[in-house]
Amino acid sequence: MRSPPPEVVASWPRPNYVNPETRGPDLIVAGVITLVFAVVCLVLRMYVRLRIMRKTELDDWVMVVATFFSVAATISIILAFDRFGWKYHVWDLTLAKLISGRQASFATQAFFIPATLLCKISILLSYLRLAPQNSMFRRLSLIAPWIVGATTAIFWIVLFTECKPISSYWNLTRTAHDCLDETPILFAYAISSVFFDFFVWALPIPTIYRANLPLHQRLAIIALFSVGLFVVVAAAIRIYYLDIVLRETYDVTWEGTHLWQWVAVESNLGIICGCVPWLKMLVKSWWGKRAGGTAGGSGGASGSGAARIGPNPDGVQTIGSKGAVFRMDTLGRVPTGGREKGPYMDLESCYDVSEVETRPG
Template sequence: MILPPTEILLKWPPPDYETPETRGSSLLVASSIFTAFAAVAVALRLYARIFITRWFGIDDVLICFALLFTIGTNVTVDLGISKYGWNRHTWDVPIEWIDGSLKLAYATKILFLIAANATMVSLLAFYYRLITDVNIRWFRLALSSSIAFNLICWIVFLVLQIVPCIPISAFWKVSTEAPCADEGTVLVAGGVVKTFIDVLVTTLPIPLILSMKLRPQQRYGLVVLLALGYIVTAAGALRTYYTWKVFHNPLWDYSWYYYPAFLASAVENDLAVICACVPAMRPLLRPIFGPFGGMLSKVHSFWKTKSTRSSSVLSSGRPPTSIFRSPKSPHAITSKTAIVSDEEHGHLVLQELSGVTIGLTHRQ
């Protein structure tokens, strides 16, 4: 910890430890509400994946970790407000609180990074599972590059947060000689990079959806569903802006200026978890949103069909023919048929590329 310059300290008003001005309790209320919504979203996602679609996977495990670390982040921030005066002016914070306050801030930043990355990787893992059997080379390459870039950036900024000073204890102990990374530069740069990754990951599947042969209502409905991630991006950009203000306030009033940044952080992580859960909750949302609830199944089916047709043409040099029955049969299932699973009603839907749909009922 580096003390403010003497000329800054001389500008501070007398401390008020008894009845200090505070930012109020809006952060405590907001974090509690958004965390509750995030927990409900994860619970509904797990119910849908385990009991309805029976498609539980690594992305579900990662979102559970993301929720745990998001809750941990919010708990440390709430503790900082209630115990260490994170909603006060810096000059109204008793000196004996500073050591514990900075230790808690150290833990909060690490928890936030882990929570944010777990949510991001969960979403990318979901994209991978969606195209497991599909040979879309450009999308796989873009997806792999996004995961690699995200992990590299996360590791770099996590190391900078874990080792902000040498020794690490210099972060919360008063020192003027210990070498420390510029905290403001690290946090703002990390915020900018994370916002860029948020935009990248949210935008990544949209060209895939727009190129599909779906009805306009379905196509744009899916785009809107995936574009919910831009709300998280906006929260991240807001957090980055408030973080920048923390280190550019003229009186070094860190605790006062950090408050809106902490508020944006809590909302950002909780919203990220909620938005990442919405696609996986489609069987539960079908009664509410009608046909939009099952459209993600069609994404996988369409591209799997398209990939199969392309591979067949390339290998044989001629258009694909029936893969199960003779094309002469009026109910032949050809390679032009997309198999769409309807988890709610317990049947398979065979959707021809021409738009004809045949339903085959099956028993569980």
């Protein structure tokens, strides 16, 4: 927090500790709505994995931990707004409120950084089920979590070491603060976060587009994954408000309301985007139950436009209808790159193979 020069303090109006001007509830509304959606999406994802697919993997549990940190960060932001003065002008705050607000700022960052990191790692790990063997996509999916993790861990460590003692971060009564300038640190983290968010979103797109599926289905899957663009946009907006708070104003509580609102939105959107691809499978499962076994009780699709699945002597299944055939192995994977035999892209985590519609031959 920048210390305002005396002439700036002199220009402030007289403090109003009784009935100060107050920000509207936008921050609380945005935080609560995105938090509820994030938790619901995680619960539904785990329902799919535990009850429908009856298996979980590391990325699922990493996302659970990420959600814990995101919940903590959002609650910290809401409490700071409602209890510690983030909805008031800085000149209407007592010294105790200013100190509490700085403590809340520290706690929020301590939760937010691991929340966004673990969310990215979970998504990157889930890509390993999509990535063909020996592909660049797979190599990047294996390497990226280490790069993202190491880079983000540096900023998290700096948060705890930029002030000595650590209480100098919020103890505004000290005459000399042994703290690093947090402006370049926060900007570096925010910019790197936008870059990694964009990288995580863009990484699977080329492979999905080259999958041996009809164009409209490839575009549908890409659209499903492109929900991640909302996280990139939220992170970019956060940079805009970060610049205002760090360089353009000393009324950091009043102007910082927008910044903290987008911190909460970004954190929770990451969870939502990481879980959305699983929800289509849930919808298909519920729709199948409502259909009451119209597929003839065989568990497969039926009808003139539906895909048919049948084994081949070589152990590789085919999906076909209307004269067109795609090859699929026993794990439900469709070949990518237009080749008949491997590598295969695992579609079970992002698309229901039973829904595949093929074009006329």
